[in-house]
Amino acid sequence: MGIFDPVKGFGVTFGMMFKKVATEEYPEIGAPAAPRYHGRHQLNRHPDGLEKCVGCELCAWACPADAIFVEGGDNTEEERYSPGERYGADYQINYLRCIGCGLCVEACPTRSLTMINFYELADDNRQDLIWTKEDLLAPLLPGMEQPPHPMRLGDNEQDYYVGGPALARGRGVPEQETVETDTEEAVR
Amino acid sequence: MTVAPEFSDVDVPEGYVKLTVDGEEVVAPKGELLIRTAERLGTVIPRFCDHPLLDPAGACRQCLVEVEMNGRAMPKPQASCTMTVADGMVVKTQVTSEVADKAQQGVMELLLINHPLDCPICDKGGECPLQNQAMAHGRTDSRFVDKKRTFPKPLPISSQVLLDRERCVLCQRCTRFSDQIAGDPFIELLERGSHQQIGTAETADVLDAASHTSSGQPFQSYFSGNTIQICPVGALTSSQYRFRSRPFDLVSTPSVCEHCSSGCAERTDFRRGKVMRKLAGEDPDVNEEWICDKGRFAFRYAAAEQRIRRPLVRSAETGELEEVSWTEALRAAADGLVKARDGKGAGVLPGGRVTLEDAYSYGKFARMALRTHDVDHRARAHSDEELDFLASRVVSDGGPAGGGVTFADLEAAPVALCVAFEPEEESPAVFLRLRKGARAGDVKVVHIGQWASPAVDKTFGELLACPPGGEADAVEGIAEHAPDLDEALRADGAVVLVGERAAEVPGLPTALHHLAERTGARLAWIPRRAGERGAVEAGTLPTLLPGGRPVADADARAEVERHWGLEAGTLPAEPGRDVTGMLNAIVTRDLGGLLVGGVDLDDLPDPALARKAFDAAEFVVSLELLPSTVTPYADVVLPIAPVDEKGGTFVNWEGRRRPFTVTLDGTGALTDCRVLDTLGVEMDTDLFTQTPDAALGDLDRLGAPKGTGAAKGTSGALSAPKGTLGALNAPKVPLGAPTAPPTPGSGQALLATWRQLVDDGSLQIDEPALAGTARRVVARMSRATADGLGDHVTVSTGRGSVTLPVEITDMPDGVVWLPGNAPDAKLRATLGAGHGAVVDIAGGDR
Numbered sequence A: 001m002g003i004f005d006p007v008k009g010f011g012v013t014f015g016m017m018f019k020k021v022a023t024e025e026y027p028e029i030g031a032p033a034a035p036r037y038h039g040r041h042q043l044n045r046h047p048d049g050l051e052k053c054v055g056c057e058l059c060a061w062a063c064p065a066d067a068i069f070v071e072g073g074d075n076t077e078e079e080r081y082s083p084g085e086r087y088g089a090d091y092q093i094n095y096l097r098c099i100g101c102g103l104c105v106e107a108c109p110t111r112s113l114t115m116i117n118f119y120e121l122a123d124d125n126r127q128d129l130i131w132t133k134e135d136l137l138a139p140l141l142p143g144m145e146q147p148p149h150p151m152r153l154g155d156n157e158q159d160y161y162v163g164g165p166a167l168a169r170g171r172g173v174p175e176q177e178t179v180e181t182d183t184e185e186a187v188r
Numbered sequence B: 001m002t003v004a005p006e007f008s009d010v011d012v013p014e015g016y017v018k019l020t021v022d023g024e025e026v027v028a029p030k031g032e033l034l035i036r037t038a039e040r041l042g043t044v045i046p047r048f049c050d051h052p053l054l055d056p057a058g059a060c061r062q063c064l065v066e067v068e069m070n071g072r073a074m075p076k077p078q079a080s081c082t083m084t085v086a087d088g089m090v091v092k093t094q095v096t097s098e099v100a101d102k103a104q105q106g107v108m109e110l111l112l113i114n115h116p117l118d119c120p121i122c123d124k125g126g127e128c129p130l131q132n133q134a135m136a137h138g139r140t141d142s143r144f145v146d147k148k149r150t151f152p153k154p155l156p157i158s159s160q161v162l163l164d165r166e167r168c169v170l171c172q173r174c175t176r177f178s179d180q181i182a183g184d185p186f187i188e189l190l191e192r193g194s195h196q197q198i199g200t201a202e203t204a205d206v207l208d209a210a211s212h213t214s215s216g217q218p219f220q221s222y223f224s225g226n227t228i229q230i231c232p233v234g235a236l237t238s239s240q241y242r243f244r245s246r247p248f249d250l251v252s253t254p255s256v257c258e259h260c261s262s263g264c265a266e267r268t269d270f271r272r273g274k275v276m277r278k279l280a281g282e283d284p285d286v287n288e289e290w291i292c293d294k295g296r297f298a299f300r301y302a303a304a305e306q307r308i309r310r311p312l313v314r315s316a317e318t319g320e321l322e323e324v325s326w327t328e329a330l331r332a333a334a335d336g337l338v339k340a341r342d343g344k345g346a347g348v349l350p351g352g353r354v355t356l357e358d359a360y361s362y363g364k365f366a367r368m369a370l371r372t373h374d375v376d377h378r379a380r381a382h383s384d385e386e387l388d389f390l391a392s393r394v395v396s397d398g399g400p401a402g403g404g405v406t407f408a409d410l411e412a413a414p415v416a417l418c419v420a421f422e423p424e425e426e427s428p429a430v431f432l433r434l435r436k437g438a439r440a441g442d443v444k445v446v447h448i449g450q451w452a453s454p455a456v457d458k459t460f461g462e463l464l465a466c467p468p469g470g471e472a473d474a475v476e477g478i479a480e481h482a483p484d485l486d487e488a489l490r491a492d493g494a495v496v497l498v499g500e501r502a503a504e505v506p507g508l509p510t511a512l513h514h515l516a517e518r519t520g521a522r523l524a525w526i527p528r529r530a531g532e533r534g535a536v537e538a539g540t541l542p543t544l545l546p547g548g549r550p551v552a553d554a555d556a557r558a559e560v561e562r563h564w565g566l567e568a569g570t571l572p573a574e575p576g577r578d579v580t581g582m583l584n585a586i587v588t589r590d591l592g593g594l595l596v597g598g599v600d601l602d603d604l605p606d607p608a609l610a611r612k613a614f615d616a617a618e619f620v621v622s623l624e625l626l627p628s629t630v631t632p633y634a635d636v637v638l639p640i641a642p643v644d645e646k647g648g649t650f651v652n653w654e655g656r657r658r659p660f661t662v663t664l665d666g667t668g669a670l671t672d673c674r675v676l677d678t679l680g681v682e683m684d685t686d687l688f689t690q691t692p693d694a695a696l697g698d699l700d701r702l703g704a705p706k707g708t709g710a711a712k713g714t715s716g717a718l719s720a721p722k723g724t725l726g727a728l729n730a731p732k733v734p735l736g737a738p739t740a741p742p743t744p745g746s747g748q749a750l751l752a753t754w755r756q757l758v759d760d761g762s763l764q765i766d767e768p769a770l771a772g773t774a775r776r777v778v779a780r781m782s783r784a785t786a787d788g789l790g791d792h793v794t795v796s797t798g799r800g801s802v803t804l805p806v807e808i809t810d811m812p813d814g815v816v817w818l819p820g821n822a823p824d825a826k827l828r829a830t831l832g833a834g835h836g837a838v839v840d841i842a843g844g845d846r
C-alpha cells in the first residue's frame, strides 16, 4: 500500500464534484415525467364544462386490477352533468390497486378517461388512496362552467360529439389546451 | 344440389318424425319447431323473437336456415322458429350451410342499420342478445354509412317501464307477452315500413309522458316487468334499475319471492352488499318464467334508511327506546317475558310473513318458553271457523306430493271456481296460470265475488255476483242456482280456490267444505302472505301443533312433548287464544305480555282494539325490520334479517317447499329463529333453532303425526297424503252457519273490499316507480247505489271516513267496493271495518 493511496481515493471523490450530476432534486425541484407518461387518471370535460363520462363502466370492466368503481346516474333537464341521458354519478379509482396499465383509457368510449403525468400517488392510509370523482375531474378551463347546467353547445349529445372541438374554440378554449382539435381530427 | 342422405332404419315411435339436421339424423316429436330440434342437438340458431312460452311469430327473421323437403331445396332460407319438423326434412343451419350463415349475417346487418351506438349507456349492455349474436353471427363491419333513424327517448310507457324505440328490433316479444300471457293492453306495433315502431296509441305523436293505452286508460299492468326481461335488446328498461350497474358487477343468487303465497322463483342480483334488481327465475312447476311487478320491483324496503339495526330497549327514565347491546336487550326481553309468563301469561303474534323455520321457532317458543298455546300468525281477519277449516282441509292436504292442488292442476282443471279470492291482486302467479289454461280453452274460470274485476275478464271468466258476506249462501246455492257449475265441479280435476277473505264471511269455510265433499272438487286455500301456509304447517295456531297435530289430541301432544324433551303433560290440553282473543285478554287483564313478529296493527280486524291492548300490555317484545305501528308500544325491539339476508323456506299455497339461501352474506342481521333461540336460552329453554337448518331439521324429525301411516316425503310432503289420515288427525269439520248479510238501510251500503297488489303495503316503501303503476284508487258501486252521490263518495263508520272518486261498476245494488290498503284509503285503520260490514255512504267532495 503506497503512501499516496488514501489521497488517490479522495481524488476520485474530488473529481466527481466537477462532473454532471445525475441525481434529481426530488421533491425540492420535482421531476417531470416524460410527456406521455401514464400517471394518474383524469376525467375530462366538454368545452362547456359538462362531464364527458357517461358512467358506462367500460373502464371498470376493462380494468384487470378491479380498481375502478362506477355507478351511472340519470341526467334530468334540471340537473345535467353530461350531454345525453346518462352520467357517472359515482366514480372511484383505488390507487392501491391500479397498476397503471391504461386499459381503462383504451376502453373509454367518450375519451372521458385519460391519464396525466402526475404520479405522486403515495399516502399513509388506504382511505385517501381511493380517489373519487371530485379528485379526478379535470379543472375548469376558461369558458367552462361547473355542472350541473344545461347543454350550452348544442341541442343533444350528437352535437357535442360531432361538432364539439370547433365549438370549443368558439368558446375561447386556448389552442394548446387538451381539447380534441380540428387538426387532430383531420390527421386521424 | 345436395344428395339426399340415406336414412338408417332407426325406429320412429308414433307421433314422432325423423329428419336430418346438419347431417345428423334426429327423431323429433311432431310439431316441434326446428329451432328447438337444433337446440337439442347443441346448435344454437340465433334468434330474437322466438320465446318458448310465446306463440311463434317469425318477426325478426334472424333464425334463417336452409331447408330441403322431399329432396328438393326450398327456394329461400326459412325461419326455423316457425317451421315445424316433418318426416324426411333436411335442415342445414349456419353450421353447415353458407347460405344460412350469409342470410343470418344479412338480417343482422339490416337490424343494425338503425340501431344506435348506445351500448355504453344501455342497461342491456353486457347481457344483450343483440350484442352477443352480432358478435357471433354478424359481419365485422357495416356497409351502411348514412344517418340513422332517431326517435326522442326514453319514452315512459308507465312510471316503471321506459321505451327506447331506436333500440327496438321489432321482435314483438313485448306485445305478444302483453297480449298472450298478461292480457293487459300494453304496447302495440305501429306504423309501417321503416317507420314501424313499438308504442302506445299516444307515443306516435305525443312525445312526453304517454302512459295511456289506446282505450285512453292509464296504462297498468302487474306484469310489465317481464317485458323488460324478455326484450332481447335494451329497448325496454325499468326506471328502477336504470343505469344502476352492469352484469359483471352483479352477483346473482337464486331466491324466492317473499310477497305472496305463490312462492315464485327469482334471481336476486346484488352489488357491493346492495340488492340492485330482481329477475324472474325459471321454475316450470311454479311460475314458469314470469313474476309480477311487486315481486320484481319491491325490495328496497330492506335497505330503507329507517331500518332497525341495533336492539332497542325502552329506558325506564325517559320512556324512549334506546340503542343497547344484544346482551342487554335479550336480558331485558327475557326478564320481561318471564315476569309476564309467571304472572298472567304471554302470547305470541308471529305475523304472516315468516319462513317455515321462523314460524316453527315462534310456535316452539310460545309452547316451551312461554308455556302457552296463545300463538296466532293471522295478522288479518280471522275466525274459529277458519281455524277448523285450516286444520281439517289445508294442513292435511299433503302438498304437491300428497295430491294437493298444484299450479299444473290449475292449468288443466276443467273448471276453477274462485271464491272470495282475487287471483290477480292476491296471487298473481295463480292468475297467470288460470289465464294460460283458460286461453288454451281448457279451464273454465268462475268467480264468486262482487264485480267483474280485470282478472275475471282476462281469464275469460264468469262472475256469480253476490253481496259481500253472501259468498257462503252463493256457494251453498250452487246446486240449486247453477246446476251446470255443480255438474262441472264433479268432473275430474275441478278445483275450488279460496282466499284469506273467507275468514271474514261466516259460514263460507263450512260451505266450501260441504261443496268439496259433495262434488269431489279439490279445494285450495290461497292466502295472500308468503308465510301463511308454512305457519299453518309449523303450528303457529292456537289449535295446531307442528305437522297439523291438533292441540286437543292427547297423543299428538305427547308426541310433541317427547320430541321437544318436555315432561309428559307439560303442554296445556286447552287450545290457546287467537289474535282477537289475546288482544281482548290483555284489555281485560287476563294476559300480560306479547311477543310480536312482523305485524302491522292496521292489518288486524280491529286496529283500535289492538292499540288499546298494546297500550295496556305489561310487556311487549317486537321482532322487527322497520319501525312499525307496534314499535311505539314495544318495551324491547329486536332487529331481525330481511329475506335477502337470511336463508329459509317459504311454503307456498300448494304446500310446496320453496327453500332459498342467503343472498347478502355477513351483514350481521339475525334470523327470527336465531333471536328466539337466544331469547329462549336467556329464559332457560333450549329451542335448538340457532340456524334455519337446525330449525328445519328439528321440524322434519318431528315429521308427520305417527299413526297416520304417512311416510315422510322428501320432496316437500308436509303431512299425511290425503286419504291416509288416521284417527289422530281426523278432520274436525268446520261447523259454521252462513249468516245472512245484514241489510243496509238508506244511506248505507255493504262494504266489499280486498287488497290490491300494488298498494300502501309496508314492503313497498321507497318504490315510487312501482307505486306509479298501481291501479287507480276508486270506490265502485252500481249506478243505482251511486245515484245522487256525485263524483265522489264518502264512506264512513263511527270511526272515520274515506272519500274517493266513484266509478260506476256493474255490481249488486247497495254495495260499495273500496281497495283495502290504498295510500288514500287505509280501510282498517280509518274505518275499522272489513269485507261485509255495513258502512254509511254520502256524496263527498274533494
Ligand code: SF4
Residues within 6 Å of the ligand: A062, A063, A064, A065, A066, A067, A068, A093, A097, A098, A099, A100, A101, A102, A103, A104, A105
Ligand atoms: S390503469 Fe389499468 S389498473 Fe389502473 S385503473 Fe386503469 S385499467 Fe385499472
Ligand code: SF4
Residues within 6 Å of the ligand: A052, A053, A054, A055, A056, A057, A058, A059, A060, A070, A088, A107, A108, A109, A110, A111, A112, A113, B120
Ligand atoms: S370514464 Fe369512460 S369508460 Fe369509464 S364510465 Fe366514464 S365514459 Fe365509461
Ligand code: SF4
Residues within 6 Å of the ligand: B115, B116, B117, B118, B119, B120, B122, B123, B124, B125, B126, B128, B129, B130, B131, B167, B232, B233, B234, B235
Ligand atoms: S340493446 Fe344491446 S346492442 Fe343495443 S344498445 Fe343496448 S346493449 Fe347495445
Ligand code: SF4
Residues within 6 Å of the ligand: B167, B168, B169, B170, B171, B172, B173, B174, B175, B198, B230, B231, B232, B233, B235, B236
Ligand atoms: S321493445 Fe323489445 S321486446 Fe318489444 S318489439 Fe322491441 S325489441 Fe322486441
Ligand code: FES
Residues within 6 Å of the ligand: B046, B047, B048, B049, B050, B057, B058, B059, B060, B061, B062, B063, B064, B079, B080, B081, B082
Ligand atoms: S327468431 Fe325466428 S323469426 Fe325471430
